[in-house]
Amino acid sequence: MDEETGTGRPKGGPNRLISEVSPYLLQHAYNPVDWYAWGDDAFAEARRKDRMVFLSIGYATCHWCHVMERESFGDPEVARVMNEHFIAIKVDREERPDLDQIYMAASQILTGSGGWPLNIILTPERKPFFAMTYIPRESRFGSPGIIDVLTGIATMWRDDREKLLASAQAVSRSLDTRPERGRSPQRTMLDAGFQDLLLRYDRVRGGFGPAPKFPLPHNLLFLLRYYRLKEEPKALDMVEKTLRSMALGGIRDQVGFGFHRYSTDADWLVPHFEKMLYDQALLVLAYSEAFQATGDRFFERVARETLDFVDREMTSTEGAFYSGQDADTAGEEGGYYLWTRAELGELLDPDTFRIATAAWHVTTPGNFLDPVTGERTGKNILHSTRTPDQIAARLKMTPEELDSVLSAARATLAGARRERGAPMTDDKILTDWNGLMIAACARASRVFSEPRYADRAGAASGFLLDRLQAGDGSLLHRYRNGQAGIAGQASDYAFLIFGLCELFMARSNTRDLSAACDLARIFDDRFRDSRHGGYFTTPAGQDDVIARRIDLYDGAIPSPNSVAFTSLLTLSHLTGDTVYEKRASDIGRLYSGPLSRSPAAYTFFLAGLGSVYGPSGEVVIVEGEGDGSGREMAAALNRRYLPFIVLIQKTPENREELSRLAPFTAVMDAPAGTSRAYACIRHTCLRPVTTAEELLDEVERR
Template sequence: MNRLQYEKSPYLQQHKSNPVDWYPWGTEAFEKAEAENKPLMVSIGYSTCHWCHVMEKESFENAEVAAVLNEKFVPVKVDREERPDVDAIYMSACQAMNGHGGWPLNVFITPDQKPFYAATYIPRNQMGSMPGIMDVLSQLSDIYRDDPERVAQVGDDISKALEPRAVETRQLNINNVHAAFRAFTQQFDSSYGGFGSAPKFPSPHIVMYLLHYYHQFESEGALYMATSTLDAMASGGIRDHIGGGFSRYATDEAWLVPHFEKMLYDNALLLMAYTEAYQLTGETRYKEVVEEIIEYVHRDLTHEQGAFFCGEDADSEGEEGKFYVWTPEEIEDVLGEERGEQFAIEYGIDPAGNFEGKSIPNRINRPTAGWSDAERREALQALYEHREKRVRPFRDEKILTSWNGWMIASMAKAGRVFQEEEWTEYAEQAYRFIETRLQDQNGRFKARWKDGDVQYDAYVDDYANMIWASTELYASTWKPEYIEKTAAWAETMIEYYYDQENGGFFLTASDGESLLFRPKEAFDGAAPSGNSVAAVQLMRLARLAGNMEFERTAEKTWEAFSASIEQVPTAFGHLMQGLVLFHGDRKEVVIRPAQDDEAFRVKTYIQRAFHPEVTSVVAEDGTDLSRAAPFVEDYPVQDGKTTIYVCRDFSCHAPVHSTESMKYLFGVKQGEQ
């Protein structure tokens, strides 16, 4: 076994028996490369990555390939989920060199960390225009030995091009919000939902931006794009109709054939999106999806002490999707002939199949079988129990602070919207796990927990997402401790990650490991960037804690990326939520409950209704928020009745004592939610 046997990362553990003499990222590898004058091959991936598995089987398990790698290179393996900083730097290099990127990511660098060649999947043998790995290794080794000046020049040029630099900033306004909407309209697939062509990623933050845009501007087009996309995904094979949850992306435009890996972050953000769609529409089909996601995550992705695992692989028994596909005969064996035929009609299970001769269950344009919801649930449960007898895909059981933050936020929100206390408790359990196991003695976050081993200094995403989690938990529980912790984490995030000179947040802390440069990620990819989440949450927290410095930092953050936002607004879907909020009709509400029925009614309404423009504080006795939000002491209970103070534009209306009066001040029309 190689050095990876001592690592906790499931991805690195998968490579511990390779004949390649892998090193983890660290000083030992770079010292060896320097001493022996060798380049490093840095191979970056993650444990549930299908093409990472393919490349391992083809090349890294091959003795001939391993011999060349071990002789002429220092091979380094990196788990991108544990080291997003290393991944961000070299993914940027790959995109700069090739115009695209992906995983596995294979970058060849000098001992001073400068990249001179980058590729994604490299086949064992030449495939069309793609060179085989032996040719790549031979040519790069020769170039490094024979032309070191060329290698150094390429490394210098790429490194300089990638370093963050100051750019002209400008204020953004409501026109930028509308420009983003127009751009998403142009990208919208009116036939199948979603944005752009295949492969299609769920991108729930874009859906949520459209829901917020609809709420603010009453744009039916925005609501249509959002709900059409959610409905298409819910009908497609990207949704696991048998066991719940969603796969990472669809390989086709109709959302039928997924890349079968299931990731925590996708399911967290989709949970949030379907919850908000329910808030706005009241459609029970969205609640059903929410229930399925939570059941899946609680059952299959939850540690015994409450935190959430990273995800599940696409492959089982060496085959992609084998765990998830069916034949008509298998369906009939489980359900019987009559019910089996009904199910096959409704879920698209036919002899020809839709994936390598078998069928992915889906409901894309499928007729209904005419059975009741109870009968359908019974059939799905029977198929689920049968499927559990199969060999399950590998589960990555490391716990990431940032991804847990997303799921905690989403679970907390779903718990209050649907008034499901158990879901809120799931969120609180995970929160307590992160708080007690992934903070050091100075109260600073760490990034990863695995089998009791805690590693890696936190990234800005860890702070931003846990701030989001804490804010949502406050709204779901009204416990003052969540505001206090959120404000403290925000201060730490600004101190160690904020770029005081140029605005925006670096991915790594100012006192962190020295890398080629400190990356500063702004674009929202499959999930929101740390900068986007930080900006949106700081703006919310400013009104919640009464600290407007947080809001000014949020403004400077999106201004730091203003040139890119104006150029490519669709790359900032989550940040656009913040701009919708910033330019909307924001209100602050202080609720002082009394011993009356109205206290319950007003708190329930605030928790269930969709009012992202409203920041609410509940002060039970006037002193419980004395540290977190001391301003509430100026808002007393009046006449022994539940008293509601609604403020906007830094001035407050006269206090009211009923939910209906509060809704009137919100601008809610009679009969509306």
């Protein structure tokens, strides 16, 4: 027995987490805390020893999770208190989003807030009664440290347990609630969502609300659809201002590209430096659609550069996508991305130095403040306050000359930055986040006429369907180091179906549509609430959670039900099967009450709702053998912003299988050697056309 920590293992030896797959859990494998992974063994031990459970939830790229690991979980005295009074469990929120959702909801009930690291005290029956996020080892400024907090809770467990158990019971009852089924959301909910976002909009800096500011691309996807539906210029203005401000700000890595998770200030300057796959995916969708809506090449460039970053730094050798990159390097948050003016002077020639420091606002005092003292450090977060054209004009250069100089500067800085040691990449592969990235790559392939993006999406989808699909067709959630595991959750099905639908529209491979339909059937069988509609987060039969919840809220990641709503409507158009539309309608009725209270909290759903009330429909392009006009019609359609239209390309190669999956296409044909487009908008079929000009005229005037 180690006397310092109260464990039975040798001092400095690993704990149980050493056998786990998650990078986050492995980061805690040498803590003196006697950690368990989530599972029956931990709770059986809690019951046997009559102890509370200390549940700690975080993720591998979380800065404050690292701080708490170093300060507290790596400290022998903290470990001694935890090991004496608690059974300690570590959970990677990205591996178990269902647990994270449940206990984050508990934190909201108990404290009115939440975040990561999320630390919850449970009964041995998994019921929560106390919640906290980051807490220092020692008391500071009148706030207690973790040793004082845990010692106090241990005293209450001994002396006033009934009060804690009553609290746990009340919280558990609150968690086990489901949204009420109402009437179908009306068109006016779209107006309410727009007005809600307009009230929150920062007219000076873009974005919504005060600091901290999150990208929330689904807000922008909804506003773009609202603009298309209502021709409301304010909606487009909000999108353009926000996307431009983020792209020029410190929230975007100006050297290697890709977006950091959020901005700690209102100016998009000082980010929380981790980079997450889901942010890259959703932002690629937003920038791609903004390009369609405006024709502004700046948005195209940002989308392409983000995809280049993902391809270079977040893609496995087998084509799937990694989860994220850490905020910290050698214990310093953001150090990898910061520059002093002197460093740039040493690395760049004088002319490049002059232009780069002006373009990126590099100063001697710097703009990055020490997080402890609040003093300037001399380090700079590279950012711009003007567009490239404005910067070029101020420097008396052409935009092309400026671009050439800054590209050379980026290459030099990227090389120097690699010498610092790159942040850790969380290399686990998650089915749901990969589904979002597949959708983004496929959409970009269509918008920019870039087949290589569809190839990337195809490689990732092939990996998922090969390595993360069980023999019965069900999905697994996580893959790492050759090991696939954890039963798929609602987000895995909803997001991958979304990605497969987008991929089918990008490359016309019926295997993508067939896989989407197969997954939709399993999703229905294992997750659907057959009484009220909607989809539970966890599959039927999973018994290690205290509540089976239906998630509607669109947070940093859209909810499974919001994405499923959109994907089911898309499948209905792609296949002609109205069962999908009925399922989507059932989901919609769950949103009636929540939308009336806070419409801006459900903007991915509202984006999908736009297709219910907009000029939705399908275009089937029948490609003739050796005739290129079909591809020309498809390319013309893809360049336009037509978010309520789905595209089906019937080719000589896929026509037989397509007729099975989408029987309504069987009768659509074209004379030999020619191509023809069939458009059906608002349940009304239009005359077949043979040129891109005719097709756009038919579709855009509806």
